Amino acid sequence: MDCPKCLVLTGESRKLTVTETRRSSDGSSTRRARKCPKFDSHVFWTTEAFETPALSNLGVQRWLDGRVIGRFDRDLLAQDVRLSVAGLMSEPDVEGVVENACRRISAKLPSLLQTISRDDQLFLDNSPAAGADGIILDRQILLEVERAFDDIGHNRVAALLYSMAHRGAPAEDSFGAAAPKDDLPEPLPSYDPASRPSYGDDPEPHTLRGGSDLLHWIDARYPQLKALKDLEDPQADRGPRPWQDWLVMPEDFWPDRRLSYPKEVLKSNRTRVPFRMRNLRHSLERAVVTNPDLQGKVPELAEWVVSHVQGQAVVKSSQLATFAMDVLRKTDDLSYLRFAFIQKNYTHISECGPEIVGLIRYPSRRLRFIPQEPSALHPGNVQMVEQAAKQLSQWLGGYRAITSGQP
Numbered sequence: 532m533d534c535p536k537c538l539v540l541t542g543e544s545r546k547l548t549v550t551e552t553r554r555s556s557d558g559s560s561t562r563r564a565r566k567c568p569k570f571d572s573h574v575f576w577t578t579e580a581f582e583t584p585a586l587s588n589l590g591v592q593r594w595l596d597g598r599v600i601g602r603f604d605r606d607l608l609a610q611d612v613r614l615s616v617a618g619l620m621s622e623p624d625v626e627g628v629v630e631n632a633c634r635r636i637s638a639k640l641p642s643l644l645q646t647i648s649r650d651d652q653l654f655l656d657n658s659p660a661a662g663a664d665g666i667i668l669d670r671q672i673l674l675e676v677e678r679a680f681d682d683i684g685h686n687r688v689a690a691l692l693y694s695m696a697h698r699g700a701p702a703e704d705s706f707g708a709a710a711p712k713d714d715l716p717e718p719l720p721s722y723d724p725a726s727r728p729s730y731g732d733d734p735e736p737h738t739l740r741g742g743s744d745l746l747h748w749i750d751a752r753y754p755q756l757k758a759l760k761d762l763e764d765p766q767a768d769r770g771p772r773p774w775q776d777w778l779v780m781p782e783d784f785w786p787d788r789r790l791s792y793p794k795e796v797l798k799s800n801r802t803r804v805p806f807r808m809r810n811l812r813h814s815l816e817r818a819v820v821t822n823p824d825l826q827g828k829v830p831e832l833a834e835w836v837v838s839h840v841q842g843q844a845v846v847k848s849s850q851l852a853t854f855a856m857d858v859l860r861k862t863d864d865l866s867y868l869r870f871a872f873i874q875k876n877y878t879h880i881s882e883c884g885p886e887i888v889g890l891i892r893y894p895s896r897r898l899r900f901i902p903q904e905p906s907a908l909h910p911g912n913v914q915m916v917e918q919a920a921k922q923l924s925q926w927l928g929g930y931r932a933i934t935s936g937q938p
């Protein structure tokens with residue numbers, strides 16, 4: 532480091548020498564006195580401290596499997612919050628949550644940064660977060676976003692929708708980092724799924740697998756609601772029901788590519804729009820974010836919905852929403868509950884408890900999708916056989932001869 536005074540006055544560069552070193556009381560910074568070799572009056576103090584990495588210089592590691600899925604990206608995090616709360620929050624509130632979350636993460640960064648070994652570093656350099664200054668776990672981001680929702684305070688249903696979207700199924704968590712699905716890097720070598728780092732001070736279960744988990748989680752997070760009391764109320768339980776045996780029988784559904792689609796959808800404001808299968812699929816995709824297994828089944832879910840409005844040229848949007856709710860209730864608890872909270876316009880979290888209890892007490896029959904298998908009886912195949920017969924009869928010189936069985 533050159534003497535700045537000499538540099539300005541004479542243009543000559545003279546190396547300063549350190550004459551004194553002092554550490555700050557918390558050890559986070561060091562001050563040094565530096566003296567010019569030519570003029571004793573040229574004395575300067577400098578302060579050295581470690582730089583906190585910018586959030587955008589951090590890689591995000593999945594808690595589930597130790598893979599580094601990308602750089603932390605504030606815009607993606609905002610988009611994720613926006614989609615998770617499904618319009619229940621104003622844009623300034625969404626921004627407020629993201630701002631608070633980023634501030635919280637920055638403040639806690641020294642304790643949130645994961646230690647990486649030399650081997651890890653080699654893997655990190657080949658990951659989508661190459662060149663990152665450090666890595667943090669996606670679950671730590673989730674935790675800080677949840678707390679940021681608490682800072683905003685007034686919209687617990689939105690906070691619940693966010694938590695459900697991310698605690699439902701850890702496999703597809705994104706938490707602000709872009710996660711290329713097909714091309715994930717190897718997990719960092721030091722990452723041991725059997726001894727995953729804990730959530731820090733998070734006392735709640737990490738993963739919600741169904742309605743019962745969710746109810747316990749709400750009870751732990753908002754004890755004043757006494758969410759579990761409905762479940763424990765013996766008065767409310769009317770004992771075994773005659774159809775309970777029948778409930779364990781799954782409902783089979785054969786997806787059918789020859790479904791007739793409605794022509795138009797009548798919306799709640801009495802306007803009509805053309806029916807689009809892709810719009811229905813899109814809503815269902817948004818609903819099943821909690822369940823990676825179900826994400827591949829969206830086309831079948833959509834067909835189940837359409838199969839229930841067969842032959843109706845005009846359907847009400849509420850009909851589609853009802854069947855969409857039904858098909859989710861038959862396939863995945865958390866996806867159903869998230870969708871139902873939104874569709875039923877629950878504005879207070881105390882309304883969510885009874886819906887969950889109802890799902891536990893009165894589950895829907897599970898839906899089982901049967902893959903389409905070639906069968907002579909299937910109408911599609913009958914048509915194919917007829918067509919082949921016509922073709923054959925043309926070659927043989929008479930359609931009638933073949934179909935009537937006469938020589």
Ligand SMILES: [Zn+2]
Pocket residue numbers: 534535536537538545567568569570573
């Ligand atoms: Zn000098």
